[in-house]
Amino acid sequence: MQGETTSPTTKQQSRLASATMRALHALPLLLTAAPIEAASSWTSVHTGGGGGFIPSIVFHPKAKGVAYARADIGGMYKLNSDDSWTPISDGIAQDASWHNWGTDALALDPQNANVVYAALGLYTNSWDPNNGCIAKSTNQGSTWTFSNLTFKVGGNMPGRGTGERLAVDPANSNIIYFGARSGHGLWKSTDGGVTFSNVTSFSNTGTYREDPSDTTGYQSDLMGLLFVTFDSTSSTINGATSRIFVGVADNVTASVYESTDAGSTWSPLTGQPGAFLPHKCKLQPTEKALYLTYSNGIGPYDGTDGAVWRYDLTTSAWTNITPVSGSNLYFGFGGLGVDMLKPGHLVVATLNSWWPNAQIFRSNNSGLTWSPLWEWASYPSTNNYYGLSTSNAPWIATSFWDVTNNEPLGWMVESLEIDPFDSNHWLYGTGLTIMGGHDLTNWDTVHNVSIATLANGIEEMAVTGLVSVPGGSELLVAVGDDSGFTYLSSSNLGTAPSTNWMSPEFTSSTSVDYAGLAVADVVRSGNAAGTQQIGVSSNGGSTWSIDYGSSTTAYGGTVAYSASGDTVLWSTASQGVLRSQYTNSFASISGLPATALIASDKQNDSYFYAGYASTFYVSSNNGQTFAAGGSLSGASQINYVVVHPTIAGQVYVSTDAGIYLSTNFGSSFALLTSALKNVYEIALGVGSGSTWNLYAFGTGSAGSKLYGSANNGNTWTDLQGTQSFGAIDGCKLAGSGNVAGQVYVGTNGRGVFYAKVTITGGSTTATSSTSTSNVKTTSISSSTRSSSTTITTTATTLSTTTHSSTATSSTSTAACTVGQYSQCGGSSYTGCMNCASGYTCQVQNSFYSQCL
Template sequence: MQKLRKMYFGITAALASVVLARAAVTSQPYVWKNVKIGGGGGFVPDIVFNPIERGLAFARTDIGGAYRLNSDDSWTPLTDFADDEHWDYWGTDALATDPVDPDNLYIAVGMYTNSYDPSIFSASDNVLYLPYANGIGPWDGTAGYVMKYFVSNNSFIDITPAQGIADNSYGYSGMSVDHQNPGTLLLAPFNEYYPDANIMRSTDGGFTWSQIYTYGYPPPDYTLAVYPDYNYNVSLAPWITTFATGDTKHIGWGIQGLAIDPFDSNHWLYGTGLTIYGGHDLTNWDAVPRQNVTVASLADGVEETAVQGLTAPPSGPILVSAVGDVGGFVHTDLTTSPPTFSNPIWPGTASDVDHAGANPSHIVRLSGISGSTSVSVANSSDGGATWTPYPGAPSIADNVYGGKIAMSASGNTLLWTQASGFSGVMVSKDGAPFTAASGIPNGAIIASDKLNNTVFYAASGADFFISVDGGSTFKQVSVLGSATGSTQIAASPFTAGEFFVSTSHGVWHSTNYGANFTGLGGPTQAWSIAAGKGASASGPPALFAAATIGGLNSLYRTDDLGANWAKLPTVATALSQASGMVLAADPNVYSQVFVGTNGRGIFVGHA
């Protein structure tokens, strides 16, 4: 290593070789499909059945577009036509199915301009129902009521459930009328969270109500006891079981979209902040004696997770992901829904993952949420099958979380940047407490060399840094052209000292630990990049880049270090959002790339 140290530190702020030559660009057909997570993984604010065509229904998500229901209870995405130029189309604010021509669907689009207004529901030409909450939700609102309006005499009556009046801590939004039995209603409190959300049902036009569960604090220990009148089934999304371990929230939260099939009184669906639930035996509720209804996850095909990080080890799992809201996943089979991370189960977002290139059974993940009940770093030594809270992580009381993390090639060293609650870049070796790394700017992007255990890379603006002592100290060794920002460093899985850097001034390549750089032809700006198996064993790795080439933002691949680029057709919503992609390249399958999106889950594509 002494020879390497001399090579690194003997070059101070050397200017990278500027090439950025014009490159040939062709289009290449690609096959895309979702990596199976299933069950949604995000907020579903509305579900609408068409009133004249049996089985036709639509759902909208807050950031993942709109979907159409299939006959097998699965869903088909409808708004994957939106491209980078029309990024605001990825949010669906409202949708309406045509009551005259069911082939027509109307959607109002826009990102995060949603208003969760009270809704009016019609049971017949002469009665309207109005649920109300005093907040826009889905997390606020402390009171509300349900009113019934009679058109014939222009009068209202209050049909708020008695338990809601007594509780006086939530409002109402989700409501549906059984069109086969117009006096039968379903109602959901908008933001009841303890011990769970609830569903209420009336068969007499709202004069009396029953609940899908009750709860109490019976003797002798007076602890919480929930008495469900439903059967819970998440077999289509088994990760929900892991995610909800220790939680009483099976019915859900943030319920707004609630719908009874107008042609089938047994078929019902509702959206939550996690998935779409429902079933096909709703009238069991009305049986005497009462029978349990089924509450099942029925969101197969809805892939709504917002992906924060991906890593593709050369052995063991095919893919490990960090996602918003529901933690993340270890995929050993891309077609099967796996459990979420466990021990610790963070109640929300994971912000990053990485693996040890020379010891790929070692994986690290990072929590992206404040106020967790566990430390914010967890590691695995068995390919993600089991996890352990990292002993050197800051304490829960320190509340340090989020950012990005890199694991050294052998897996014994972690480098952590952009964390909330800590100013600077931190390093930990062999489980020791994290301490500040020196010589590296606050907020720098980082990566480990995938084969040399003592080497880490970093960049900030146009400045490039290297550490040869396991991340303890860094030194600037080069300047990346006229870049004003650096986005990602992608180390080769196959060759020590080889890596790529994406910047506001294109993509840069080094084969000698950053002593020299060459600017690749083609991209004038690049965001996420990933290096995977090359076209030939003796050639360079295949490089995937979310980049601008010839003024067009897209996903590209080069097999010859930028002399030629293939533009990969992107048919999924956020696959066309180049600046928001999260990439990982398969080190074992040539041309295969994983693309994390902001609201459409993870895609895998290959030529």
């Protein structure tokens, strides 16, 4: 489903299975700070549109201009006066705390505009091994403290758009309530969020499961409690608000409960609606009324029926104010905005009206009558009472609105808010972006409002592949839900693309690669059966076409392009490893296990490489067959394979034991470094002069994070510092092929970051696998953050032993041959020097000779 990623990466799933849960009643705050100003060292690659589901937007009730948004997998953001957003959780989701980018609830202290609370955690099932926490900031998200919970929190679980599950007592800043999932009930803090205890007097922990038969636990978990709403107009008892409402995912007995004694006792509201699940509950204090939206699904994807109700706090009377009925009611309701300056004025949104568009209704008389944002004219035409603009993210119009003309108003609309200080200012979250505008009251007069995408600064994409092409496109980004993006040069990284990857537009792209000797040739794979899932480009990813050699049943996995761009190797998710040459049909490859890691030599068209478990494989016949290559002695798991962009046969392999290097086309390997263990993705990028930097996600002296080496692994620098990238085993990595010292990190939910780094320890040179290395003292540096884009370092040291091995090449450089356009010589070149019959090795420059 576009605009939403629901599950962790395969690597994350394997790592999650080994963790255990702690059972503690209430823990004190863990005092760890993450200054958001430090994030200036790492900059987001700009899309301008968000890219994923925004479950909630929250305005402060008493402080003008203070508002926040939460993403399900991409952290939290603070609204700026120019409609842009600033991330406020980029320092709290390091590798060990990666699930802190999942946010299931937000709450603001009505008495203190600087205080923000959030319920953090991603999954309540086994995908996330960690219990959740309640995070607190006293400076609008600049720093955070954390109170650990004894159970999990589900920021990316079903029902994540309901709420808010977290609320601060408007009469007492020390009192915070949290409605938990999974049958854990209602929790309360009386010390400003330092500790939380179960409210045992609240006994209904929910009965609704989206799909009780789901064995993964994702849809079969109890949805639990859905919202906590205080009646600020009620009296106080011992300094606490006396009247509180709690919503429960229970469509059997009762779903809305009330306390009139400050939470001591609870009872279901008399006469409340049945059958449906409540999603939002908003107080209009002047009217002394509650407004509630209902759906027959928990959201954010489902719902085929629903209602909107008003509850009078004075008379206890319920009124059904649902805007439509009969055959016009084919959806549930989610988003609800109540105007605080104009009592009786409100807007409600369809949760999912999948065709032909979302619908928003507005009432000026407390729901007695409604007017829609659009309505049918002469079918299939509609009268649209709005205008659309997407100047912040032009690709949204190009790739969504202009293609299908369906659902330009969005989908999964769970949050719809009116600024409490400006009746014209409204925002709503969708499965793709944030939308809204500044002329809402025009609805009441000319009945035509201006709606724009307003998610500038929010980068919420799950990145599945990154490539920077030497001499070609600066950055190719494959993403989930939104296909992918091309940035032709480094100067484009701060500009929202005019289009995403289209023709074909895969809902999710899974991989991207380029041809080393024909750098304008690019290939990518998609993740949906039913259509061809290979796209090719001959202009660096500016435009694409379908590779009709691919079938409609193969999908997913990773792709590798041969050096000259004549052959595609595809390790699919569905049909093993496939090969196509000259855009002919893909055929199965013998000798490789299904889902093997694959890579192509970037200078020699004959060679492809692969890895599975601890075995390395080599093909010297353009991917037709593979055989076992050199041994990775001491390693039990290959995690990634990368090939030097300009040196044929120089292959790096990351493993649980460290990084291994071959300089003879994978015939033999030496352990390049053991300073890093459990190394995941690695990448090469241009360094100073003619050298290349090596980048790696692994565990070193500074912890599990991103490191860089400018001397081929002899010394390493911590490049990450306090910047969060989430789980490092799910991150994607690319070194710039064109800008010295520039490195890119793709995250699972926060888009792409980049920085121009300085690495201590000398220049990079190729290391021969025949050399013998002795024990060295290796420098690993802890980075400090500054306002510039260069990371400075303070060195610490560790000792590492570099193992040696004697390499015996099975392919002599004097005897082997390479084909047309392949490299055959140059400074530091160690590959084949003979050209195939009919071609001559011709010098192009001192570093590169080519068969022509």
